[in-house]
Amino acid sequence: MNTSEYPIDDDNNDELFEHHSFIADKGQTPLRIDKYLMNRIENATRNKIQAAAKDGSIYVNGTPVKSNYKVKPFDEIKVLLEHPPYEYLLTPEDIPLDIVYEDDELLVVNKPAGMVVHPGHGNYSGTLINALIYHFDNLPNNSSNRPGLVHRIDKDTSGLLVIAKTEQTMTHLSKQFFDKTSEREYVALVWGNVEEDRGTIEGHIGRHPKNRLQNTVFEGDDIDKGKPAVTHYKVIERLGYVTLVSCKLETGRTHQIRVHMKYIGHTLFNDERYGGDQILKGTTFSKYKQFVENCFKILPRQALHAKTLGFVHPKTGKQLQFDSPIPEDMQQCIEKWRNYAKHVD
Missing domain, CATH: 3.30.2350.10 (Pseudouridine synthase)
Structure with a gap:
């Protein structure tokens, strides 16, 4: 998605500002533009998109379209509004x-x-x-x-x-x-038992072709659609159906840990965007379901914390290292799993 602060003039010389810009993929099947944009603009409701179309703010290939317009391959789609993007x-x-x-x-x-x-x-x-x-x-x-x-x-x-x-x-x-000389370590709680004690995940990360709010790993012929990304992980503690891991970033792609851990089959616990807010591992007992839902309530977000940060001070040349405690909501959730794991074979 691109946003621009530069005004665009339409035929009436009214100043319009580009808020979003997309080019439909070559494999795009016909899809109403309101549905298309809902998958690509964060926090956008269908009502808002339809209102924007009614106001003549959604353009395809330079022409305003209605909300029932069917998006086709290579369509250039822009959302233009009368005010600069709020950001x-x-x-x-x-x-x-x-x-x-x-x-x-x-x-x-x-x-x-x-x-x-x-x-x-x-x-x-x-x-x-x-x-x-x-x-x-x-x-x-x-x-x-x-x-x-x-x-x-x-x-x-x-x-x-x-x-x-x-x-x-x-x-x-x-x-x-x-230059990848800064040090960043994250702590994450992920679904499943991570079998290897440590490992490295390498996979080119780019925007998901069908859901623009997600990123994904591209392989084979599609590798050029993503950018190189490297995550080193290490198991801290195994807690039955979930594992506490440390992740060190070599690169800094958007959602990198969330995408890479899902890629190896260990989606972050309660990561709604990537499906971690479902029960991905465990039993079918209703008591277990209740336990997991209680964990979701305690930690109503993905279980990820940027714990340590290290870099060279620009003036003094000294290496600085900082550490922050795991926050209370995540700590409580880990503790619940720790107790649960003790009572499960």
């Missing part, structure tokens, strides 16, 4: 930050689960960036015009992020992440 309209918000470390060059924050890192479709306020620009002036923009942001983690993933305060620090830290 470019940054508003400072007085949201408390859990700052683990701070100096003149950078800060390290511990992001709670549920907080979006930067504004995007459906999440225009309450993000980490809204908090950062309230607490800090003149943060440098990254290549996507996002103040201070060197890297990101998903909304429902908790854990550590480094924020740059100066242009030089942004450049230096971004290069470390690009």
Whole structure:
């Protein structure tokens, strides 16, 4: 998905802004455009899409279409609206930050689960960036015009992020992440018994061709549709029908751990987007079903925490290492599985 802050002029010279842009795949079967866009735009309802079509805001190959238009292979689809995308309209918000470390060059924050890192479709306020620009002036923009942001983690993933305060620090830290010299370790609870004590997952990751809200691993002739991704994992504890694992990232693709663990048959526990909010392993006993549903209530998100972060300080040249405790919701869920595993053969 592309968003653009550049205005587009239509025939009436009214200023319109491109919010979303897609090109239909060559294998696209005829599908109503409202259904097509629901699979591709996060938090979009069919009513909103139909309203946008009624207003003449959905264009295919340069022409406005109705919501019953059937998408065909290679169609160029754009959603154009009269205001700039909200993600470019940054508003400072007085949201408390859990700052683990701070100096003149950078800060390290511990992001709670549920907080979006930067504004995007459906999440225009309450993000980490809204908090950062309230607490800090003149943060440098990254290549996507996002103040201070060197890297990101998903909304429902908790854990550590480094924020740059100066242009030089942004450049230096971004290069470390690009060169794969930064250290990032995550802790995840995944479905199933991970048999190997440790291993490496290599698989090119790209946007899922049928569900644009997911990423997937591409193999064989399709390998060029994804970007190289490498995850090293190690078993921390086996808990019966789930396993607690440590994952170290060599690359930083979107949803990398979530996609790679699903790829090897161990979807993250309660990862709704990738099917982990279903009972994927275990018995058919109704008592077990109730137990898992209780775990889902305790941990209403994917079981993933960015636990450690290491990098070289841009000014001092010293290696910095930070560690954050597993948050309470995830810890409680692990404890429940630990107790359950003791009573199961």
